[in-house]
Amino acid sequence: MRIAVTGKGGVGKTTLAGVLARTYADDGYKVLAVDADPDPNLASALGFPDEIVEKIVPLSQMRDLIAQRTEAIPGMVGQMFRLNPRVDDIPEKYCVTHNNVKLLVMGTVKEGGSGCTCPEHAFLKALMSHLILKANEVLILDMEAGIEHLGRATAKSVDAFLVVVEPGKRSIQTLKSIKKLARDIGIKNIFAVGNKIKSSDEKAFIIDSCDDIPVIGFLSYDENFIYADRLGVSPYEQSNKNVHEVKMIKEGLESRLKSTL
């Protein structure tokens, strides 16, 4: 199963992706978590210790490899490059592992003015579509904020989009843009998750606003999640209630996907 977690900036994508990955690992799945945000922090949400984080080689730093495969220099704007680079031999050694979750990081902008991340996205897209997953394997992609990745179709090969929203018009507007763009690239399973919920009114607001997008779960507003970020630890260890809610989301997702996959 391949799941992309997406939504407006700051709604809680990385938190959900991190806790969901840990939840699948707890249930015996082999989990590959991919941080596809050029401003990456999935490692911390997964609870990776600093000494492992320091060892991560992001895809963007495999400069020679990407240049060779995409025929582009990573970071240069406005050049021609191959959109389907060869990726079948990308070795496992580029991943780091902790708590039974493997992590792959797309990587960041290393120098101001050095260009866009188009070649990295093309490389990641090819890598994602090439991976063959077994029944007990799960791929969780934590996407960048907003919608540019949908223009690039980086997550074209996933089985489902989980779009995180909060009780506010802006994140709902982003959901609607994502819905339209995701359908353009052939994604049929689009589900919403409501985050930072303080009342049943807010749940009703979200269900109402999501129209035909099924809302498969809610995460309650919890100060402990905020303190997890402040302390730099995984939210997985900070809020039993939210972890339980993520388990419910996982179950809802599985039962909905069972019929379509």
Added chain:
Amino acid sequence: MRIAVTGKGGVGKTTLAGVLARTYADDGYKVLAVDADPDPNLASALGFPDEIVEKIVPLSQMRDLIAQRTEAIPGMVGQMFRLNPRVDDIPEKYCVTHNNVKLLVMGTVKEGGSGCTCPEHAFLKALMSHLILKANEVLILDMEAGIEHLGRATAKSVDAFLVVVEPGKRSIQTLKSIKKLARDIGIKNIFAVGNKIKSSDEKAFIIDSCDDIPVIGFLSYDENFIYADRLGVSPYEQSNKNVHEVKMIKEGLESRLKSTL
């Protein structure tokens, strides 16, 4: 004066940019607000009514113009294009005006899989560096979440970066990436603004975490701001306290820039 508002997704960039623009307009400045986020919502933060929002022609829809000037087809990935398109004759008619604030919108991804927004960014960058501002004119750029715009150097020509942070490690990590990348492209004035502040402890955490970046103001956590988003109205009309805090930020910014401009 040219100011870019930037930071991690969801920290409150658009809210600050919108209220700051209104505050400058109140003081008699001519304000041009530019929404440089491919997932745009500055119009609503500025309080533009729907009937004006519907009339906005985003830069990305001036497809023929961008194609002609950048020699690229907007939305195509991996093509060559001119990085310094001609922009000196872009007419005022692409802006809409309300409450004495002019708004220009870069625009969004119109179709999934249609490509990146590199040509639009190149066009906007050229447009921004070409504008000549008088003493009573202010340009406020609301940037996309995260840091990819710094690779593209879209905001290279601004006088100051206002980086919005909240009490948490992730937005501080983004601040540090922005600081490094902004200096790469020659931005000297980088200031932090702390948002969603609930206590003096949180202020201290932010001042501490920002190291050598001056924190020029704080915005208190205010449910009314959240309800502004839910109601789809401008936060400017929802919280006197926050508006007063933005005025203090504006004054702090002016006094700090006076010596360098």
